[in-house]
Amino acid sequence: xxxxxxxxxxxxxxxxxxxxxxxxxxxxxxxxxxxxxxxxxxxxxxxxxxxxxxxxxxxxxxxxxxxxxxxxxxxxxxxxxxxxxxxxx
Amino acid sequence: xxxxxxxxxxxxxxxxxxxxxxxxxxxxxxxxxxxxxxxxxxxxxxxxxxxxxxxxxxxxxxxxxxxxxxxxxxxxxxxxxxxxxxxxxxxx
Numbered sequence: 227x228x229x230x231x232x233x234x235x236x237x238x239x240x241x242x243x244x245x246x247x248x249x250x251x252x253x254x255x256x257x258x259x260x261x262x263x264x265x266x267x268x269x270x271x272x273x274x275x276x277x278x279x280x281x282x283x284x285x286x287x288x289x290x291x292x293x294x295x296x297x298x299x300x301x302x303x304x305x306x307x308x309x310x311x312x313x314x315x
Numbered sequence: 316x317x318x319x320x321x322x323x324x325x326x327x328x329x330x331x332x333x334x335x336x337x338x339x340x341x342x343x344x345x346x347x348x349x350x351x352x353x354x355x356x357x358x359x360x361x362x363x364x365x366x367x368x369x370x371x372x373x374x375x376x377x378x379x380x381x382x383x384x385x386x387x388x389x390x391x392x393x394x395x396x397x398x399x400x401x402x403x404x405x406x407x
Contacts, residue, residue, distance in 0.1 A: 234347060234402035236318070236371060240362050241395035242381055250316075250371070250395075252347050252402060265352045268316040268371055277403045287377040301373050301381035301394055304316055 227307065228283045230255050232275050236268055244300050251275060251306060253283055258315040269304035270294075282308035317352075318397065319344045321368045325357050333387045340364060340393065342372065347402050358391035369397040 230253040238250070248270040255264040260280070269283050272293055284290065285304045293307070294300055319342040327339065338360040344352045349369070356372075361381050364370050370393045372378075378392035379385050
């Protein structure tokens, strides 16, 4: 999983049916000091995360399919699976 | 998943049978400020995107799952046309 901060959201009216009703969040990967590192990417949200939240993001499709329970043909690769309360590093 | 800007259409007459009838677009992956990230990609389109559109894509095995039939050999698929990117941190 990746350690990220949610920096915003993305809206799209025209999309693949598997994304219907899914909230899309912009994620910025962080290092252990909380500094931005690497390129932003998009993840669907399963924990009601919002901008500014530090989160744990699963970036592997099989785990996504287990969480969403929409069958075996879900073209989604990234999902926010936890909101971080604190980090001891 | 990641953002990208469609730069053009790729036409290939001779291709793997499973790609027949699939629209291929040339896409530049971008960050949330539309700054380019990495090299251009060819992606298969599932949402009737066109040149200049800001889209989002899914990569790797999940790209194939966006298609019907899903065992198509692709590693990037356009799965949405972006209406807005809301970024409270960077709009300030």
